[in-house]
Amino acid sequence: MSLLEISDLHVHYRRRTGRLHALRGVDLSIGAGETVGVIGETGSGKSTLARAVLGLLPVSRGRIVIDGEDVTRFNQRQWRSFRRRGVVQYVFQDPLRSLDPDLTIEESLTEPLRLQGRRDSPNHLLERVRLDESLLTRLPAELSGGQRQRVAVARALAAEPRLILLDEPVSALDSANRVRVLELLKELRDAGTALLFISHDLGSVAGIADRIAVLHQGELVEDGPTRQVVTEPRHDYTKLLISSVPTLRKVVPA
Amino acid sequence: MSILELENVRIRNDADGRELVHGVSFALQPGGVVGIVGESGSGKTLTCRAALGILPEHFVVSDGRIRLDGQDVAGLTRRQWTALRGTTISAVFQDPASYLNPSLTVGSQIAEVIRVKRGAKRRAARERAIELLAAVRLRDPAVVYGQYPHELSGGMLQRSLIAAAIAAEPRVLIADEATTALDVTVQAEILDLLADLRRDTGLALVVVSHDLAVVAQLCERVLVMRAGEVVEQGRVEQVLHQPRHEYTRLLIEEHEAYGLERYLVAS
Amino acid sequence: MLRRVLSLASGRIAAGILTFIVLLAVLGPLLAPHDPLEGGVDVLAAPSGSHWLGTDYLGRDVLSRLLDGSRVSVLGSVQVALVALVAGVIPGILSVYLGTVFEWFTLRLADTLIALPFLVFAVAVTALLGNGIPQAMLTVGILISPLFYRVSRAATLSVARSPYVEAAIISGASIGWVVRRHVWVKVLPPIAVALANTAGVGFVVVSSLTFLGIGVQPPAPTWGGVLAADLGYLSFRPWAPLVPTALIMATVWACNLLADAIRDVSGEAGRALLNSRAVRRRHVHS
Ligand SMILES: Nc1ncnc2c1ncn2[C@@H]1O[C@H](COP(=O)(O)OP(=O)(O)OP(=O)(O)O)[C@@H](O)[C@H]1O
Ligand SMILES: Nc1ncnc2c1ncn2[C@@H]1O[C@H](COP(=O)(O)OP(=O)(O)OP(=O)(O)O)[C@@H](O)[C@H]1O
Ligand SMILES: [Mg+2]
Ligand SMILES: [Mg+2]
Numbered sequence: 166m167s168l169l170e171i172s173d174l175h176v177h178y179r180r181r182t183g184r185l186h187a188l189r190g191v192d193l194s195i196g197a198g199e200t201v202g203v204i205g206e207t208g209s210g211k212s213t214l215a216r217a218v219l220g221l222l223p224v225s226r227g228r229i230v231i232d233g234e235d236v237t238r239f240n241q242r243q244w245r246s247f248r249r250r251g252v253v254q255y256v257f258q259d260p261l262r263s264l265d266p267d268l269t270i271e272e273s274l275t276e277p278l279r280l281q282g283r284r285d286s287p288n289h290l291l292e293r294v295r296l297d298e299s300l301l302t303r304l305p306a307e308l309s310g311g312q313r314q315r316v317a318v319a320r321a322l323a324a325e326p327r328l329i330l331l332d333e334p335v336s337a338l339d340s341a342n343r344v345r346v347l348e349l350l351k352e353l354r355d356a357g358t359a360l361l362f363i364s365h366d367l368g369s370v371a372g373i374a375d376r377i378a379v380l381h382q383g384e385l386v387e388d389g390p391t392r393q394v395v396t397e398p399r400h401d402y403t404k405l406l407i408s409s410v411p412t413l414r415k416v417v418p419a
Numbered sequence: 420m421s422i423l424e425l426e427n428v429r430i431r432n433d434a435d436g437r438e439l440v441h442g443v444s445f446a447l448q449p450g451g452v453v454g455i456v457g458e459s460g461s462g463k464t465l466t467c468r469a470a471l472g473i474l475p476e477h478f479v480v481s482d483g484r485i486r487l488d489g490q491d492v493a494g495l496t497r498r499q500w501t502a503l504r505g506t507t508i509s510a511v512f513q514d515p516a517s518y519l520n521p522s523l524t525v526g527s528q529i530a531e532v533i534r535v536k537r538g539a540k541r542r543a544a545r546e547r548a549i550e551l552l553a554a555v556r557l558r559d560p561a562v563v564y565g566q567y568p569h570e571l572s573g574g575m576l577q578r579s580l581i582a583a584a585i586a587a588e589p590r591v592l593i594a595d596e597a598t599t600a601l602d603v604t605v606q607a608e609i610l611d612l613l614a615d616l617r618r619d620t621g622l623a624l625v626v627v628s629h630d631l632a633v634v635a636q637l638c639e640r641v642l643v644m645r646a647g648e649v650v651e652q653g654r655v656e657q658v659l660h661q662p663r664h665e666y667t668r669l670l671i672e673e674h675e676a677y678g679l680e681r682y683l684v685a686s
Numbered sequence: 687m688l689r690r691v692l693s694l695a696s697g698r699i700a701a702g703i704l705t706f707i708v709l710l711a712v713l714g715p716l717l718a719p720h721d722p723l724e725g726g727v728d729v730l731a732a733p734s735g736s737h738w739l740g741t742d743y744l745g746r747d748v749l750s751r752l753l754d755g756s757r758v759s760v761l762g763s764v765q766v767a768l769v770a771l772v773a774g775v776i777p778g779i780l781s782v783y784l785g786t787v788f789e790w791f792t793l794r795l796a797d798t799l800i801a802l803p804f805l806v807f808a809v810a811v812t813a814l815l816g817n818g819i820p821q822a823m824l825t826v827g828i829l830i831s832p833l834f835y836r837v838s839r840a841a842t843l844s845v846a847r848s849p850y851v852e853a854a855i856i857s858g859a860s861i862g863w864v865v866r867r868h869v870w871v872k873v874l875p876p877i878a879v880a881l882a883n884t885a886g887v888g889f890v891v892v893s894s895l896t897f898l899g900i901g902v903q904p905p906a907p908t909w910g911g912v913l914a915a916d917l918g919y920l921s922f923r924p925w926a927p928l929v930p931t932a933l934i935m936a937t938v939w940a941c942n943l944l945a946d947a948i949r950d951v952s953g954e955a956g957r958a959l960l961n962s963r964a965v966r967r968r969h970v971h972s
Contacts, residue, residue, distance in 0.1 A: 180570065182562065206602050207574025219856055249858035258573045261514040263849040267871050277857040310513035310596060311459025324857060336599040337513055339629040340674040342459050365602030409603045521844065569847065
């Protein structure tokens with residue numbers, strides 16, 4: 166059964182200069198244990214898609230079903246009790262701002278646990294993203310960019326969600342740590358967690374996703390198995406993207 | 420003469436007495452590019468901050484020397500630093516949103532830099548700001564000018580920040596993961612823009628990136644850092660082609676593990 | 687935060703002066719060498735051994751009147767600040783969360799209160815509710831509360847849409863949770879600054895009200911009252927108004943100094959918020 170089913174999703178932003186049609190009829194579904202990569206140029210609506218699924222943005226048209234529940238018309242209270250079940254979690258694109266600057270890392274990691282009424286400690290989470298426990302007492306501003314990003318991933322794992330939306334979760338990591346986080350995500354996937362992996366880094370997406378969906382100006386222009394999208398891209402943007410990936414081999418022939 | 424020179428710079432956290440950067444040295448000529456790669460938390464950002472005189476509270480350069488345009492920065496007053504930042508040395512950091520005021524429009528903040536640092540008139544500053552937003556390949560520069568930071572996507576923010584950083588025509592630009600939020604097509608265009616600036620104005624670059632490919636494409640020399648130590652340093656082709664340190668080898672290996680190469684080579 | 691405020695020289699000076707003033711308020715009436723209400727034949731006397739600051743037009747000892755009046759003056763301004771705090775901060779924070787009706791209503795109310803001419807309103811209400819310190823301070827407090835309403839509303843707004851609050855909401859946090867855990871600490875520094883400022887303003891207002899004879903029954907001494915009395919006899923004792931004026935000014939100055947110190951130590955976020963033109967601009971818009 167699919168954990169996430171999006172059909173004909175439209176989202177508008179209201180601005181002083183008029184409405185912006187940020188998503189135009191997106192259809193996407195993710196099953197348990199499946200990883201879907203979403204790529205697309207900046208401003209194409211990737212974060213908007215994730216935020217709409219999480220109920221952070223009003224949906225103008227379409228349907229979102231998470232774990233069999235139609236959340237499209239949920240009111241505040243319904244959302245809250247649904248969220249407390251810990252079905253879905255989000256890793257924000259900007260790790261620094263998604264951590265409260267006045268709370269220590271430990272307090273931030275504990276928050277989702279407490280909200281679920283759990284009393285356990287979050288220490289084991291740090292280990293999973295290869296961070297030292299000494300960081301627990303620090304404030305977000307006292308970590309390096311990559312450390313913060315891993316804390317953000319760890320927090321999303323705390324509630325043991327069955328669906329995780331990850332917005333650029335490895336963008337600030339060196340290749341060694343990126344590989345570790347990607348391995349961790351693979352473990353989760355093998356344990357049955359569904360992942361929506363948003364990234365413009367085609368390399369990371371291709372390394373982990375079963376399927377790749379390509380967003381272009383708010384529309385889903387391509388959706389298929391990873392190998393097919395990478396080797397036989399159909400849409401012009403995808404072709405451009407794949408041909409301009411910088412590889413070490415181009416510069417430094419092996 | 421070098422425009423920016425670091426000589427065995429060490430950085431210590433006075434709050435707990437730990438040293439976090441154990442000696443970094445490099446020299447940057449006008450028009451030159453040096454890359455810094457390395458493990459997360461190895462001290463890359465701290466090194467850049469030291470060069471800009473904006474280390475976090477309690478952090479000090481405990482040893483070594485930093486020379487900016489021939490001048491030792493150790494004795495600079497806060498006012499002298501303010502005068503240098505933006506015009507002589509400028510930077511784009513990770514976490515772009517935290518460097519913009521959330522309640523002012525993006526454009527007005529860039530125009531402000533131009534007015535303060537270049538002494539431009541209000542109208543001229545506005546025009547120049549829109550030009551800059553176009554230069555970083557934002558689609559509707561005039562629209563973006565009037566938007567608030569939270570109305571922009573991650574990549575649009577990062578590009579606005581690059582525009583702000585080059586607004587006052589600095590001679591050194593520190594780009595700390597400045598293209599992380601950009602997809603490769605835009606990234607390539609930004610790298611081209613920086614290359615143009617290097618050629619035309621002699622802009623010197625310090626590029627911090629986890630993306631070895633970006634560093635390989637853009638830089639002449641590269642430093643590989645791990646746990647506050649520079650483990651390897653030299654010409655890019657040499658370091659990436661014949662890495663001597665095992666950590667560098669590991670980085671290159673893992674870079675390829677998840678790259679597209681797998682698919683592209685297979686096909 | 688207190689420790690950090692005290693680490694600044696300005697913070698220490700402000701704290702020193704305010705401690706002194708509070709001590710005056712607590713001990714002042716006990717220290718007064720004479721009965722502040724008892725007149726004598728020696729009218730408008732120059733300072734002397736028994737009357738250090740001389741006597742007023744009824745022959746009452748000025749030093750005793752100032753010392754005795756300090757309690758009313760200080761308590762009055764504290765009352766003003768507290769009323770303003772409660773009446774302003776709670777609706778200010780809630781206006782962001784309780785939906786558009788509440789928001790609209792409180793915004794209009796705040797605007798109305800601001801538009802009222804300050805002293806005239808205070809005089810009118812005292813006339814209605816009777817002349818007494820609590821009535822007067824309640825009125826003044828309510829009149830000042832829009833300041834707190836706006837400061838706390840602006841601070842809450844800037845936090846309300848931040849990603850870390852969204853992160854909490856995604857994990858199922860309620861409004862109460864978000865306010866307690868994330869919003870409150872961010873709203874506190876700007877409120878502390880506003881509070882220190884209001885205490886200063888409150889002081890001036892209490893003093894000027896008592897100067898006008900509002901809030902206290904005439905014979906009871908206050909700093910403003912002493913000042914008013916002194917001003918009436920400038921030709922006899924031209925230097926006399928300086929003492930109550932200096933006391934009032936020192937207190938107000940200390941409050942402002944304290945406000946600045948708080949602003950300086952309250953982290954990046956607080957500082958940016960307080961300094962930015964934006965907060966003021968947002969006031970105008972909302
Ligand atoms: N709060 C907002 N108000 C108005 N417009 C917005 C808002 N948030 C995003 N937008 C606009 O919606 C479009 C899509 O933004 P979104 O953040 O989804 O892009 P993205 O695909 O995540 O890009 P990136 O890779 O750069 O993060 C952009 O044009 C952006 O300017
Ligand atoms: N304000 C601070 N207080 C305490 N420790 C800090 C502070 N800022 C950085 N550190 C620590 O200093 C070390 C180096 O940090 P730095 O930000 O330079 O790393 P980096 O090389 O830029 O890593 P990344 O690639 O993850 O951004 C890290 O271990 C970090 O935790
Ligand atoms: Mg995004
Ligand atoms: Mg860094």
